[in-house]
Amino acid sequence: MVRNEKGSAIVAVFTIAIILNIALLAFHYSVKNTTKKSGIRKTKTSVLNIAEAGKEHLYGQVGWGMFKPKADTMVSAFSNKPFKNGSFSVACSANTTIDTIFVRSTGREREFASTIECIAALSPDITIPIPPIRGAITARSNIIIKGNIEVDGRDYDSSNVLIGPGLFGVSTCMSLSVEGSATVGGNSVAPVSKQSIESVFTTVAQESAPINGSFDSPEAFLGLPPGSLDQYKVSTLTTPFNGLVYLTDDYVGPVQFENSSGVLIVHNKFKTSELQITNGSFKGLIICDRMAKVNGDAQILGAVVTLCDGEVSTFGNGTAVIRYSSYVLSNLNKFCNNLKKKVSEVSWKEL
Numbered sequence: 344m345v346r347n348e349k350g351s352a353i354v355a356v357f358t359i360a361i362i363l364n365i366a367l368l369a370f371h372y373s374v375k376n377t378t379k380k381s382g383i384r385k386t387k388t389s390v391l392n393i394a395e396a397g398k399e400h401l402y403g404q405v406g407w408g409m410f411k412p413k414a415d416t417m418v419s420a421f422s423n424k425p426f427k428n429g430s431f432s433v434a435c436s437a438n439t440t441i442d443t444i445f446v447r448s449t450g451r452e453r454e455f456a457s458t459i460e461c462i463a464a465l466s467p468d469i470t471i472p473i474p475p476i477r478g479a480i481t482a483r484s485n486i487i488i489k490g491n492i493e494v495d496g497r498d499y500d501s502s503n504v505l506i507g508p509g510l511f512g513v514s515t516c517m518s519l520s521v522e523g524s525a526t527v528g529g530n531s532v533a534p535v536s537k538q539s540i541e542s543v544f545t546t547v548a549q550e551s552a553p554i555n556g557s558f559d560s561p562e563a564f565l566g567l568p569p570g571s572l573d574q575y576k577v578s579t580l581t582t583p584f585n586g587l588v589y590l591t592d593d594y595v596g597p598v599q600f601e602n603s604s605g606v607l608i609v610h611n612k613f614k615t616s617e618l619q620i621t622n623g624s625f626k627g628l629i630i631c632d633r634m635a636k637v638n639g640d641a642q643i644l645g646a647v648v649t650l651c652d653g654e655v656s657t658f659g660n661g662t663a664v665i666r667y668s669s670y671v672l673s674n675l676n677k678f679c680n681n682l683k684k685k686v687s688e689v690s691w692k693e694l
Contacts, residue, residue, distance in 0.1 A: 393450025496529025
């Protein structure tokens with residue numbers, strides 16, 4: 344009887360041991376399997392996040408103009424660019440008007456990959472309004488036109504072809520002086536010299552124009568919020584340029600435009616910044632505190648604005664030509680290739 348009890352006890356112990364071992368193996372397998380599945384899920388989430396990061400990186404590049412999408416052509420923007428524990432590859436195309444982009448971004452980590460496709464709309468971060476120009480030159484202060492410069496307020500198209508009567512040659516809140524062989528025209532009247540200007544003076548020029556807050560700053564003149572142009576401030580001017588360029592130096596120039604376009608701003612908080620121009624062609628709008636001199640054969644198509652209150656701005660000593668163009672001023676955004684773009688996502692899907 345005792346032997347049977349001992350045998351039963353031994354069998355029971357072995358049975359329990361076997362059951363425990365099976366339970367431990369099952370637990371180990373379960374933990375291992377759960378850990379593996381958790382790792383896979385984590386990696387799948389990771390590659391999706393990497394794909395998202397690639398897409399966002401592209402949006403930033405497009406926004407600042409560092410990557411330019413091509414119409415109807417899928418172009419690789421990044422290929423296996425390292426990110427965290429993996430990498431991303433991004434390709435992009437655009438519609439014909441390049442105001443909508445189509446993005447495919449793939450994130451990779453080890454043998455895992457995730458691809459997303461997105462559609463985003465592009466729009467200018469700022470839209471430059473049509474400026475309140477009153478003439479080829481619009482000024483707050485006294486203006487001197489001298490040398491052989493031609494200031495023409497008649498309207499020209501972007502190819503420099505006369506198309507309409509236009510505005511004043513010069514409109515200033517103070518006074519205008521025409522000297523030497525300089526000529527001023529506007530409101531259908533061709534540029535005339537000092538000797539002939541008296542009979543048409545009030546047609547080609549405006550003195551004592553109303554003073555308003557538009558001369559307080561470049562933003563005020565353009566009808567934009569204060570500080571909205573700060574992101575376009577630069578320390579040096581490189582020509583040729585085709586964009587919005589904002590310099591705050593006390594003196595800028597002499598500028599040789601070569602073949603430039605856009606909006607050139609030369610302004611500081613004291614409204615004492617001066618601009619000097621010599622050669623080259625420019626299509627667009629120039630806003631400066633004071634024009635120190637136009638001393639060469641520069642060709643300006645659009646308009647010039649001076650903001651300073653009391654100092655005289657001088658246009659002349661060279662053979663420069665300043666002509667008003669309503670088309671150029673109505674399409675300043677088209678002449679500014681560096682305007683930041685706003686990217687708005689309208690569609691997202693994971694493949």
